[in-house]
Amino acid sequence: MASRRDFLKATAGAGAAAAAGLGTARPLLGAPAVLRGTATPVSVASGNGLEAVATAIRVVDGGGDTLEAVVEGVNIAERDPGDSSVGYGGLPNLDGVVQLDSSVMHGPSRGAGAVACLEGIKTPSRVAMDVMRYTDHVLLVGKGAQRFAVSMGHDIEDLLTERSRRRWIEWRATMSDRDDYLTPEETGHGNSEPFEDEDDYGLGILDSHDGVRPQGTINCNVIDRNGAISGVTTTSGLAWKVPGRVGDSPIVGAGLYVDNDVGACGSTGRGEAVIKTCGSHSVVELMRAGMSPTDACLEALRRIVTFTVEPRLQRDDGRPSFNVNYYAVNKNGDYGGAAIWSGARFAVCDGGDSRHEDSAYLFERNG
């Protein structure tokens, strides 16, 4: 009797053949608009990814795999206690626990892996890569993701730094004047210095019902000289989030999407808005239809504006009170970045030194 695995393999094979139009005279549905490939490797990342893009290019220039390249790149930020938006030192949830999300996509093998609500592992992007490489699954969450990570040799560590713990304590103390926590003014302690990296790159929420809320993330994508494309997104998510909240970063098609025939896109900013509009997938599909990376990012951002109907998420003029950023590269090595609000930057390396470029935008911040 055929096993369930054999059955799944057989039906998947038939499905793939049908989808590819094999054995029929039909043209390939959704054929990519961009097919040439690039002569120069290019890496594009969120603004906090200057080192990530440089690392990604160094790895692919040395003949390394594109996914290994971007993951090695973002590992720098994940391990950096000074980066409060990802991995070690990331800002915690409302219970003071750091919960991390990440996804990876490897274009040449059409592979994807992700983890969500992962606690205690500094480099969730590596765990996401292990999910892709060593399991038949795409997404593992919570305790199961942690047990899997340990089984793959990852160490469990305390991810809360003194800096991020102090910041959480201060946030908790200022949440309500009807609880028993004394505010920093009342205790005479606190006044921790603002996080310099908090919104340097226009990654975060601009304003919300409880003030500006840090929401950093790092996304990094690369195309090598053979046209192989990979991407990764990793984050500690929205600071002070409800425990168990999952953002866009580990959702394939939302915080990251790679189609090796077309290009890659990733996002930072308000994850809920990106999830609702299948953001990164939309950008890649718009590039497939012929749009430049920048125009595709802007169009996907317009969809977010259309979807933002909740008054609590709107400024007085009806525009979103938060920011979302997309970073994209296509098969030709053309790249772009765009945000809802002006002032954002993204990181690029196409050989030589990595640099920041200004993101395109829909609205002037002070407009």
Ligand code: GLY
């Ligand atoms: N974009 C990161 C998050 O919303 O968690």
